[in-house]
Amino acid sequence: MGTIAGEELKKMDKAQVHVAREEKILVLVRLRPLNDKEILANEAADWECINDTTVLYRNTLREGSTFPSAYSFDRVYRGECPTRQVYEDGPKEVALSVVKGINSSIFAYGQTSSGKTYTMTGITEFAVSDIFDYIFKHGDRAFVVKFSAIEIYNEAIRDLLSPDSTPLRLRDDPEKGAVVEKNREEILRDWNHFKDLISVCEAQRKIGETSLNERSSRSHQIIKLTVESSAREFLGKENSTTLMASVNFIDLAGSERASQALSAGARLKEGCHINRSLLTLGTVIRKLSNGRQGHINFRDSKLTRILQPCLGGNARTAIVCTLSPARSHVEQTRNTLLFACCAKEVTTKAQINVVMSDKALVKQLQRELARLESELRHPAPATSSCDCGVALRKKDLQIQKMEKQLADMTKQRDLAQSRLDDFMKMVEHDESSKAETPYFCNGTNKWEDGSVSETSGIVDPDRASFISDGTSTPQATARASVRSHSDEDLEEVLSPGCSGDEYCKEVQCIEMEESSTSDVINHEEERTDAEAHLGHSAEVNPETGLAQNRNPSSVRSVRVRSWSRGDTVPGTSTPPDALEADYPGRPEAHAVAFPGLEFGSGKKLMRSDSMSSCGSDSTEAHSVGTPMVGDDGGITSIRSFVQGLKEMVADPDNSEKMGNGIGLVDREEVSGTMTNWSEEFERKREQILELWETCNVSLVHRTYFFLLFKGDQADSIYMGVELRRLSFMKGSFSQGNQAFERGQTLTVASSLKALQRERRMLSKLVGKRFSGEERKRLYEKFGIDVNSKRRRLHLANQLWSKPKDIVHVVDSAAVVAKLVRFVEQGRAMKEMFGLSFTPPLPTSRRSHSWRKSMTTLF
Ligand SMILES: Nc1ncnc2c1ncn2[C@@H]1O[C@H](COP(=O)(O)OP(=O)(O)OP(=O)(O)O)[C@@H](O)[C@H]1O
Numbered sequence: 001m002g003t004i005a006g007e008e009l010k011k012m013d014k015a016q017v018h019v020a021r022e023e024k025i026l027v028l029v030r031l032r033p034l035n036d037k038e039i040l041a042n043e044a045a046d047w048e049c050i051n052d053t054t055v056l057y058r059n060t061l062r063e064g065s066t067f068p069s070a071y072s073f074d075r076v077y078r079g080e081c082p083t084r085q086v087y088e089d090g091p092k093e094v095a096l097s098v099v100k101g102i103n104s105s106i107f108a109y110g111q112t113s114s115g116k117t118y119t120m121t122g123i124t125e126f127a128v129s130d131i132f133d134y135i136f137k138h139g140d141r142a143f144v145v146k147f148s149a150i151e152i153y154n155e156a157i158r159d160l161l162s163p164d165s166t167p168l169r170l171r172d173d174p175e176k177g178a179v180v181e182k183n184r185e186e187i188l189r190d191w192n193h194f195k196d197l198i199s200v201c202e203a204q205r206k207i208g209e210t211s212l213n214e215r216s217s218r219s220h221q222i223i224k225l226t227v228e229s230s231a232r233e234f235l236g237k238e239n240s241t242t243l244m245a246s247v248n249f250i251d252l253a254g255s256e257r258a259s260q261a262l263s264a265g266a267r268l269k270e271g272c273h274i275n276r277s278l279l280t281l282g283t284v285i286r287k288l289s290n291g292r293q294g295h296i297n298f299r300d301s302k303l304t305r306i307l308q309p310c311l312g313g314n315a316r317t318a319i320v321c322t323l324s325p326a327r328s329h330v331e332q333t334r335n336t337l338l339f340a341c342c343a344k345e346v347t348t349k350a351q352i353n354v355v356m357s358d359k360a361l362v363k364q365l366q367r368e369l370a371r372l373e374s375e376l377r378h379p380a381p382a383t384s385s386c387d388c389g390v391a392l393r394k395k396d397l398q399i400q401k402m403e404k405q406l407a408d409m410t411k412q413r414d415l416a417q418s419r420l421d422d423f424m425k426m427v428e429h430d431e432s433s434k435a436e437t438p439y440f441c442n443g444t445n446k447w448e449d450g451s452v453s454e455t456s457g458i459v460d461p462d463r464a465s466f467i468s469d470g471t472s473t474p475q476a477t478a479r480a481s482v483r484s485h486s487d488e489d490l491e492e493v494l495s496p497g498c499s500g501d502e503y504c505k506e507v508q509c510i511e512m513e514e515s516s517t518s519d520v521i522n523h524e525e526e527r528t529d530a531e532a533h534l535g536h537s538a539e540v541n542p543e544t545g546l547a548q549n550r551n552p553s554s555v556r557s558v559r560v561r562s563w564s565r566g567d568t569v570p571g572t573s574t575p576p577d578a579l580e581a582d583y584p585g586r587p588e589a590h591a592v593a594f595p596g597l598e599f600g601s602g603k604k605l606m607r608s609d610s611m612s613s614c615g616s617d618s619t620e621a622h623s624v625g626t627p628m629v630g631d632d633g634g635i636t637s638i639r640s641f642v643q644g645l646k647e648m649v650a651d652p653d654n655s656e657k658m659g660n661g662i663g664l665v666d667r668e669e670v671s672g673t674m675t676n677w678s679e680e681f682e683r684k685r686e687q688i689l690e691l692w693e694t695c696n697v698s699l700v701h702r703t704y705f706f707l708l709f710k711g712d713q714a715d716s717i718y719m720g721v722e723l724r725r726l727s728f729m730k731g732s733f734s735q736g737n738q739a740f741e742r743g744q745t746l747t748v749a750s751s752l753k754a755l756q757r758e759r760r761m762l763s764k765l766v767g768k769r770f771s772g773e774e775r776k777r778l779y780e781k782f783g784i785d786v787n788s789k790r791r792r793l794h795l796a797n798q799l800w801s802k803p804k805d806i807v808h809v810v811d812s813a814a815v816v817a818k819l820v821r822f823v824e825q826g827r828a829m830k831e832m833f834g835l836s837f838t839p840p841l842p843t844s845r846r847s848h849s850w851r852k853s854m855t856t857l858f
Pocket residue numbers: 031032033035079110111112113114115116117118119213215216217218252253254255322
């Protein structure tokens with residue numbers, strides 16, 4: 001098929017030249033008279049055609065006003081109106097389109113016994129007669145008319161011209177749509193031949209008697225006439241073209257109610273099939289009438305598959321809806337009218353179908369080729385090429401940007417993987433190397449010097465093995481951990497967009513804070529800033545003997561090198577106060593006080609201007625404590641959190657919401673609205689706790705978050721970000737989608753797996769971090785049998801398992817904090833993240849011993 005050739009077009013009249021014309025389906029309604037049975041039963045005729053286009057339900061009083069009583073269509077016909085008139089008014093034009101190369105369909109729809117066969121028999125005969133007439137009148141064209149007929153009976157297709165009742169198969173043709181395979185086609189010779197074939201069809205078609213119709217059609221019948229025509233003068237010539245189209249005359253089986261048709265057995269089964277396929281047809285029509293939104297279920301029945309071109313495809317279509325006026329059929333009549341109302345909204349797009357001879361096709365292709373070659377030889381004017389150049393440059397930039405993003409993501413992924421590998425190795429090695437650990441004694445967390453190992457970083461036996469000279473002091477251990485970081489770690493820290501200078505500033509700031517907390521910190525001068533930064537968290541140890549072994553002179557040299565902005569440095573190592581677990585609503589009895597830090601809190605150490613995002617990010621990445629990071633949460637989730645936070649902070653709206661903007665929140669303002677915030681905080685905290693559980697968030701992440709953000713009003717932004725992140729994740733999970741978090745793809749399954757892995761890892765640390773007595777108390781507290789075989793795993797499984805029980809949550813956070821040696825001070829951590837937006841509050845220094853607090857807890 002193709003477009004019409006020039007010479008051929010000249011031979012056609014204007015009506016023939018319209019191409020792909022969109023038009024609505026023609027809908028006619030035919031009301032038959034009451035039949036003998038209905039008259040005998042004294043049935044009233046409740047429907048009436050009040051004019052040429054409107055049919056009216058007369059008995060509105062009886063039915064009430066729930067349904068419309070008047071329905072308008074292209075044409076409506078009274079009972080006494082002859083079929084000829086019905087045909088002439090609309091179906092004729094549609095049917096005769098076939099001789100002009102346009103597909104068309106006419107079908108009758110209505111309840112059983114409403115007059116479909118009566119109507120379609122007439123229309124088919126009139127149409128075929130007119131087609132013959134047209135052919136007779138157009139002697140300049142050579143016509144071929146082919147006749148075929150099928151019925152769809154109980155969802156099986158049968159050839160009505162063949163005595164063989166074997167069902168025919170339906171095949172999808174990309175151009176023609178559903179094609180019935182091996183369907184017999186007869187070339188119509190004349191009128192008599194047509195009548196003979198119709199008789200064969202009538203004889204073959206499944207007819208059955210029901211109480212409503214003595215000769216009820218039990219199948220859908222489709223009679224198809226295919227008309228091909230060519231101008232005689234071009235016949236056999238290379239430029240000859242053929243118009244080819246089909247017209248379908250479709251007599252549907254009638255919808256029926258089993259109770260009314262009194263059908264049983266075979267009739268009942270037929271009725272079910274009929275109703276089902278008509279229901280599909282109705283659904284298709286309804287969807288098409290709604291503007292083709294969503295999936296159209298053409299494939300749900302053979303009938304709709306075959307009718308697809310007539311219903312919105314390349315065909316002109318007319319539907320005659322037949323009605324019984326009888327009161328007993330009012331419901332079925334209404335259904336038919338509703339179908340008709342939908343059908344009149346459906347549009348089709350018919351076009352002239354031209355078949356070109358092979359020679360004509362070759363010629364046309366050659367012409368097309370020549371045109372394209374000439375376009376290539378003479379390119380378009382300069383203006384458009386200039387546009388092209390701009391577009392290309394834009395695309396190049398986009399590609400570069402995406403490549404950069406990809407490289408970043410790859411780096412992040414590799415880093416996370418390497419950290420995970422490290423941790424796995426550490427855990428595996430942990431047990432075996434326990435005995436060799438030089439700085440633990442008696443299985444307790446004590447340094448050789450007697451201080452308890454509550455450091456915040458990577459102080460693990462595995463790392464300690466780097467020290468080969470036997471000087472396995474904690475600081476040496478920390479150094480080893482620093483040095484064990486790969487170049488990738490450093491690259492990660494020096495992330496794109498962050499210059500080396502900026503990075504150094506960040507390091508310097510933190511280092512200064514750290515050194516300031518103790519005059520005796522032992523830094524190594526030769527250490528690079530990057531190393532210092534990475535090692536920072538590993539070396540932070542609030543109250544242990546770790547600090548005591550440090551070398552003050554080294555500290556000073558670092559200080560001179562790194563702190564050049566004149567920030568004041570606290571001169572004491574007194575632990576700060578901010579680890580008091582004093583958020584609103586926190587139960588007194590379970591307030592967990594975490595150790596003070598050597599750096600930060602309450603002192604003018606933090607430079608709000610120096611916390612570059614990349615610096616904070618990198619700090620965070622390390623400070624969460626590499627060994628404790630599960631592959632779903634830990635570093636990644638905190639990083640995501642920080643990232644989300646930064647985005648939020650970057651949004652001017654959010655800054656506004658925060659009052660005076662980042663770094664300028666007024667303290668008084670904060671305290672003035674504290675009461676409201678307390679309630680808000682409670683609410684948000686509950687939501688976050690629930691979502692952590694729902695989204696299988698890492699326990700380390702929960703603990704960090706829980707301990708960092710304890711209810712200051714300035715924390716609202718952090719909580720907002722966390723809520724947003726978790727809600728998004730929950731939404732993704734509930735839709736079966738993946739959540740993508742900073743280079744990691746999470747699913748419900750993967751997050752759950754990671755959580756289970758994390759619990760296993762934590763369980764392995766229980767023996768190391770808690771003394772026998774502490775463990776016993778813990779098992780009792782968490783309701784675990786102290787003699788059970790897998791009590792450590794049971795304990796790990798219990799942690800954070802009751803998000804609604806705040807006492808449990810507090811206890812869980814305390815246990816995980818101890819397991820992962822998270823002894824950071826909230827404010828300081830926020831500062832390290834670069835997330836502190838408030839000036840430091842003057843705090844009364846509360847002396848807190850973490851050990852003391854934990855002792856009361858455990
Ligand atoms: N407009 C009409 N004028 C006179 N008689 C009619 C008219 N329409 C239908 N009839 C008569 O009503 C009876 C049932 O008609 P028909 O068989 O065409 O119904 P149908 O809708 O095809 O039913 P089914 O779905 O059961 O096959 C026939 O006897 C037919 O002659």
